[in-house]
Amino acid sequence: xxxxxxxxxxxxxxxxxxxxxxxxxxxxxxxxxxxxxxxxxxxxxxxxxxxxxxxxxxxxxxxxxxxxxxxxxxxxxxxxxxxxxxxxxxxxxxxxxxxxxxxxxxxxxxxxxxxxxxxxxxxxxxxxxxxxxxxxxxxxxxxxxxxxxxxxxxxxxxxxxxxxxxxxxxxxxxxxxxxxxxxxxxxxxxxxxxxxxxxxxxxxxxxxxxxxxxxxxxxxxxxxxxxxxxxxxxxxxxxxxxxxxxxxxxxxxxxxxxxxxxxxxxxxxxxxxxxxxxxxxxxxxxxxxxxxxxxxxxxxxxxxxxxxxxxxxxxxxxxxxxxxxxxxxxxxxxxxxxxxxxxxxxxxxxxxxxxxxxxxxxxxxxxxxxxxxxxxxxxxxxxxxxxxxxxxxxxxxxxxxxxxxxxxxxxxxxxxxxxxxxxxxxxxxxxxxxxxxxxxxxxx
Numbered sequence: 001x002x003x004x005x006x007x008x009x010x011x012x013x014x015x016x017x018x019x020x021x022x023x024x025x026x027x028x029x030x031x032x033x034x035x036x037x038x039x040x041x042x043x044x045x046x047x048x049x050x051x052x053x054x055x056x057x058x059x060x061x062x063x064x065x066x067x068x069x070x071x072x073x074x075x076x077x078x079x080x081x082x083x084x085x086x087x088x089x090x091x092x093x094x095x096x097x098x099x100x101x102x103x104x105x106x107x108x109x110x111x112x113x114x115x116x117x118x119x120x121x122x123x124x125x126x127x128x129x130x131x132x133x134x135x136x137x138x139x140x141x142x143x144x145x146x147x148x149x150x151x152x153x154x155x156x157x158x159x160x161x162x163x164x165x166x167x168x169x170x171x172x173x174x175x176x177x178x179x180x181x182x183x184x185x186x187x188x189x190x191x192x193x194x195x196x197x198x199x200x201x202x203x204x205x206x207x208x209x210x211x212x213x214x215x216x217x218x219x220x221x222x223x224x225x226x227x228x229x230x231x232x233x234x235x236x237x238x239x240x241x242x243x244x245x246x247x248x249x250x251x252x253x254x255x256x257x258x259x260x261x262x263x264x265x266x267x268x269x270x271x272x273x274x275x276x277x278x279x280x281x282x283x284x285x286x287x288x289x290x291x292x293x294x295x296x297x298x299x300x301x302x303x304x305x306x307x308x309x310x311x312x313x314x315x316x317x318x319x320x321x322x323x324x325x326x327x328x329x330x331x332x333x334x335x336x337x338x339x340x341x342x343x344x345x346x347x348x349x350x351x352x353x354x355x356x357x358x359x360x361x362x363x364x365x366x367x368x369x370x371x372x373x374x375x376x377x378x379x380x381x382x383x384x385x386x387x388x389x390x391x392x393x394x395x396x397x398x399x400x401x402x403x404x405x406x407x408x409x410x411x412x413x414x415x416x417x418x419x420x421x422x423x424x425x426x427x428x429x430x431x432x433x434x435x436x437x438x439x440x441x442x443x444x
Contacts, residue, residue, distance in 0.1 A: 020178070024170045032163060052120040056112055059128040059139045062086075070095075070135060085140035093135075104129055104136040180208040187215055196223040244270055290329035290417055294441070297359055297367060298323035300330065304337035305357060312350040313374075315341065318358040324367040326438045328418050336414045339407040340371050340434050347432070348375035365440045366420075372433040378426040386424060387412040411436075 062082075066075045070088050072095050079086045079097035087096040089104050107129065109121025119129040126142040183200055190198035196219055200212045248267050254260040298319045305315045344355040352374040359369050378386065382393045392405040415422040419439050426432040 020174050021171060024174065025167060028163070028166060028170070032159070051126075052112060053114070055120050055126060055128050055141060056115055056118045056130070059137065059141075060118075060130065062139065063130075063132060063137050068132065068135070085138075087138040089136040089138075090134045101138055101140050102127065104138050107138075180204060180212055184208075184212060184215060187212075187219075191219055191222070196226065240270070240274060244274070290332060292327045292329060294325050295328040295330050295333060296323050297326055297328075297333075297369065297438070300333055301337065301357060301359060301369070304334060304341060307338065308341055308345055311345050313345070313348050313352045314354040315345070316354040316356050318356065320360055322361075324359065324361050324440055326367055326418070327441050328438065332414045332417075336411050336436070337369075339411050340436070343407065344371050344373040344375065344432070344434070348373045352431075361440060362437075367438045367440045369436040369438070370433060371436075372431065374431040377428040377430055377432055378424070379428055380426075383424060383426060387422075 062078065063070075066078065066086075066088075070093075072088070075086055075088065075095070076097055085096070085098050085101035087101040087104065089095075102123070107119070107121065107123040107127045109119045109123055109127055109129065112118045112120055117130055119127075121127060125140050128137075128139040128141065130137055180202065183202070187198055187200050198219060199216050202209055202212045204212065244267055248264070251260050251263045251267065254263070301317060301319070305317050308315060341355065341357070348355060356370070356372040358372075359367065361367055378393055385391045386393070387408050388405075389409040390405040391409075412422050415436055415438070420437050422437075423435045424432060425435075
């Protein structure tokens with residue numbers, strides 16, 4: 001049974017792995033945010049304030065050394081030797097040691113609280129401004145790529161790198177921890193699809209290892225239970241054949257035609273059920289191999305549809321220009337087609353469109369046989385189970401609404417033993433389509 005497709009957003013919301021990973025991410029981001037805030041307020045902020053005061057005092061000493069009025073020649077020598085920028089503005093004086101020093105009053109910096117008239121801050125570098133008399137001094141002590149700003153940027157990049165490494169490590173750790181859950185999910189899908197021989201190989205010794213071992217034990221017990229059921233059905237089927245044969249002979253001596261006909265119909269139904277049960281188990285056994293040979297599928301479809309000649313609403317056979325050839329067991333394939341066509345005719349009203357029987361070769365070389373009817377359809381909730389033995393859509397199990405629920409199970413076994421696949425789509429009140437796909441060996 002296939003799992004219905006799920007949107008990516010819903011898969012993420014339903015993923016345990018994603019939820020655990022998000023918990024780690026939120027916890028780590030919260031921890032980084034708290035530590036960063038504490039670092040900023042307890043260390044960076046205090047350090048920055050000290051740097052502002054020291055920078056203002058340092059530039060005041062430089063201004064005194066340059067002199068009043070300023071000695072621009074000495075100022076040039078001082079700026080070059082200290083690798084700083086200096087700008088002096090006054091009526092009749094507009095001098096700068098280099099062009100990247102901003103004009104006085106144009107930088108976005110704050111006034112020092114304990115030193116009115118002095119401004120220090122970070123604006124494309126460390127800038128200090130103050131006035132002495134008519135002179136306005138602007139000092140650029142550091143460019144953006146230098147000193148304090150560069151240190152902050154490096155700290156930020158380092159923090160980002162650490163966060164990336166930690167999150168990557170968390171991802172790998174959580175993925176490794178939760179890998180058994182993914183393996184278990186795959187195992188559940190295998191068992192749900194009918195593969196009871198699937199086992200999970202592991203070497204874990206924790207709770208998830210115990211869970212995987214419990215899964216293997218469960219699958220083994222299910223396999224044993226189903227094998228016991230199949231053996232019982234096979235034994236009962238064999239034992240009932242002889243009594244049914246004697247009953248069949250005995251009914252021929254009945255004088256009442258009506259009673260003889262009713263008993264013969266009941267015996268025929270039981271024979272059909274036993275045949276389907278025995279055929280299914282024979283295919284599953286090691287001695288029930290197919291007798292493979294080249295089979296002309298188009299010819300086989302013509303033979304199968306001719307068996308239902310006169311049955312309403314009828315069969316419309318559509319054949320390709322070139323008949324596909326497959327490796328198959330002709331007798332088993334006739335049983336397959338007889339069951340599928342019989343169901344399509346049985347559940348279609350007499351006045352419905354004819355059952356469409358088509359065959360075509362696909363691009364990959366496989367051969368697709370399609371049987372489409374316009375009958376009553378199958379409820380959506382029953383579709384995943386119609387290939388299960390003894391499963392019937394009509395829970396009342398009335399004889400006039402179907403057989404014993406073995407036909408489609410046998411069909412699935414026959415198709416899969418030919419290396420093919422069978423699928424059914426249906427819309428209630430509009431009809432059902434059966435797709436049977438076989439690997440092709442040649443065309444001719």
